[in-house]
Amino acid sequence: MRTHLKAMLGLLVGAALTLSPQAAALAAPPTVVTGEPAATATAPHAAADPAYKILVFSRTAGFRHSSIDDGLTALRGLGTANSFTVDATEDGAAFTTGNLAQYKAVVFLSTTGDVLNATQQTAFEQYVQGGGGYVGIHAAADTEYDWPFYEGLAGALFHSHPAIQPAVVKVEDRAHDATAHLGATWQRTDEWYNYRTNPRTTARVLASLDESSYSGGNMSGDHPIAWCKDYRGGRAFYTGGGHTDESYTETAFRRHLLGGIRWAAGMTDADCRPETGYTALFDGSSTAGWKQAGPGSFALADGTLTSQGGLGMLWYSAKEYTGDYSLKLDWRAAGDDNSGVFLGFPASDDPWSAVNNGYEIQIDATDAADRTTGAVYGFRSADLAARDAALNPPGEWNTYELRITGERLEIFLNGRKINDFTNTDPARSLRQGHIGLQNHGDGDDVAFRNIRVKQSGGQQPGPRTGEVKGVNGKCLDIDNAQTADGTKVQVWTCNGSSAQTWTVADDGSLRALGKCLDVSGGGGADGTKIQLWTCNGTGAQKWAPQASDGTVRNPQSGKCLDASGGTWNDGTPVHLWTCHTGPNQKWTLP
Structure with missing residues (x-):
């Protein structure tokens, strides 16, 4: 695993939007987005790779x-x-x-x-x-x-x-x-x-x-x-x-x-999932549709928006997004810098409206857990191990996907899921509001490129890949990463290996190592073995996650994916069992 956080500079710094409204009002007056590059707008130097x-x-x-x-x-x-x-x-x-x-x-x-x-x-x-x-x-x-x-x-x-x-x-x-x-x-x-x-x-x-x-x-x-x-x-x-x-x-x-x-070689990460159907909100050539709220600005050069001063926000005023959608954008921090992406706030030229009414997805890898890169600022920390494994160091680009489904926000960093948050505050809504980028303050140098959105009509866009986590935080795992038909599927301490990397495919299957999660013989009896098998499109390989209770059901049998027994150590096999929504039947998918 790459230790990107070691490349971050300095001690813990202040979180996003820590100035009071009164202090913000006394800051420098707002400036417009400029078409000229900043005087120091050179690409930061990334840390050297290990041999x-x-x-x-x-x-x-x-x-x-x-x-x-x-x-x-x-x-x-x-x-x-x-x-x-x-x-x-x-x-x-x-x-x-x-x-x-x-x-x-x-x-x-x-x-x-x-x-x-x-x-x-x-x-x-x-x-x-x-x-x-x-x-x-x-x-x-x-x-x-x-x-x-x-x-x-x-x-x-x-x-x-x-x-x-x-x-x-x-x-x-x-x-x-x-x-x-x-x-x-x-x-x-x-x-x-x-x-x-x-x-x-x-x-x-x-x-x-x-x-x-x-x-x-x-x-x-x-x-x-x-x-x-x-x-x-x-x-x-x-x-x-x-x-x-x-x-x-x-x-x-x-x-x-x-x-x-x-x-x-795994020295850097990127979102290499297929991508179609996105519409550019910022394509590098124009900031049409965007407005600056509060002090500071963003410099536009080389198809890149770079934060300058603050505390302010550049927000997309041309459209308010409602319903389900996926927002993708590329970002790069020069060092130990602070910024964020705001969602779900009403139209306003006051950046504090976004703070008080929306949600910020943080960019700052050295702050407190609920205020660090990948966090829903002040509400939910990212899965820090998953975040660290996916994060590129200062000087390299990263990609966020922020996926809204109802009031659920899933955060993907370089194609890997790192956070899953559901809004329960009736005064806020993830599925209605504007999109904004924070310019946090002097010395916080964060750049953005290729901001695009896809409205999905209620359907989550595309297959998702990552860990399937179950009881005691353990991962769904293929025994010794073997690929033979019939290989045991089990729970095991999460380790980021390919044996624990599953894709939720559009056809309802769960796939890993090129094969499918399968109910042995298409059976329906309690205790039927769950195994790895060549994908064949049958009902034995269809799985339906239940948002209401966290179970994953096989529709053909009407039964649940279950970690067997009453204690769950590394190597505990999974099998089919009558659904009872106990802790060994609750799973978090990518």
């Missing part, structure tokens, strides 16, 4: 790219400068369980054709399922067409390409470490692949091609070219760039590769 190793695999059974040697040289140079060691091979014999275990990520550098035999494929699958990272560069998408696991890992496979030519790359995600250094567009020359399928529904697209900027694109105007995804317990990053020798001397492209490697 780690990667394996670069460049075997080819088809076309061989001359740029492989240049790519390997570039990766070794990046490693020397950024705390990782590169081992390189073209021998599939390196793909054994024991050998792969030493690497945080495996890079497929323009591999082509069938490069691994069945035994080697199995070892690599187990490596990914155990939390290993994958980085695919260019022709990695022209590899292993008959291996379904690999197609899912890569995200999409090669279809065709036009001649090498310049094109405009649209940068869709400027929070991921592979793209945060780029502007909204990136013009470069390469061999631009067309893909057999569009990965947007299964991966977070980081960058796409503007097909009107070059000739030969055939993906109907939606042409992803770089993406990331969580895949069967591991992490997968792919970029379509890297055909030309010159690619590997481009500073921006080398930094793009470094970011993909760092993320795949």
Whole structure:
């Protein structure tokens, strides 16, 4: 686990909005959002990564790219400068369980054709399922067409390409470490692949091609070219760039590769869940629809809003949000800084209206537990262990998703759920009000990008991934991270492993390690074994969480997921049992 909080500077600082209204009134007069960058608006420096190793695999059974040697040289140079060691091979014999275990990520550098035999494929699958990272560069998408696991890992496979030519790359995600250094567009020359399928529904697209900027694109105007995804317990990053020798001397492209490697290796976090249907409230080019309340301001430069002075708030006055919705935004703290995101407050040019009538989701990783990053300020602390595991340090970007369902607020940091709060105050409402960003005061340097919202009509948007927590705070766990059909499912002390990472899928299944939570034989008797099994869409694999009592029911049997027995130690199996809403039948899903 990365210890990001050690990178935070200073002692405990004052929480958000600690000035009295009288003191606020005596502060500097409000200023408008400026179009000029602040004098010190340079990117903060992030802490160095701990040392780690990667394996670069460049075997080819088809076309061989001359740029492989240049790519390997570039990766070794990046490693020397950024705390990782590169081992390189073209021998599939390196793909054994024991050998792969030493690497945080495996890079497929323009591999082509069938490069691994069945035994080697199995070892690599187990490596990914155990939390290993994958980085695919260019022709990695022209590899292993008959291996379904690999197609899912890569995200999409090669279809065709036009001649090498310049094109405009649209940068869709400027929070991921592979793209945060780029502007909204990136013009470069390469061999631009067309893909057999569009990965947007299964991966977070980081960058796409503007097909009107070059000739030969055939993906109907939606042409992803770089993406990331969580895949069967591991992490997968792919970029379509890297055909030309010159690619590997481009500073921006080398930094793009470094970011993909760092993320795949677990050195940095990002929200790599698929994302569709969001509408921009701030896209980097204009603050239309936003108003400043109270003193201070936000500087607008490089598609980024950066807080200046305060105590005030920039709020979205153009629309009041009602009903269920998901708000996403990217944020970065320069050091030990203070800010927050406000929800559910009435229209007002007084920032204290948001304090007194809404809720603040805090940004400040060194304050008290109920006033620190991920907390609903003053009301509910984040799950600090989950927060610390997901949080990037000062100088790196983070992504919040704030999901409103009724009066329930779920907080996701870099795609991982860290808080779950329900409003019970009749004087406040999460499902009605405005959205705001706090500028806390002089010296509090917090930046925001890509603010977007999705109104979901009462449906929670997309699959959710994380821990399933049950009795005594233990996690639903797959015995020894095994993937064989029939593997025992149990409760175990939470450890953040892939064996405890579950996805609540849209079809009602609970999935981990590429398989489904299953009622053995589709049975209905008390004590029927709950196990891991190949997903098959049957009623034995459907699960319905009950908001009213915290149980998780199998609709086919009408019975509940239950931790067996009367004491619940590590290794206690789960089974099916008549619902009684006892503590061993209460579960918290992602």
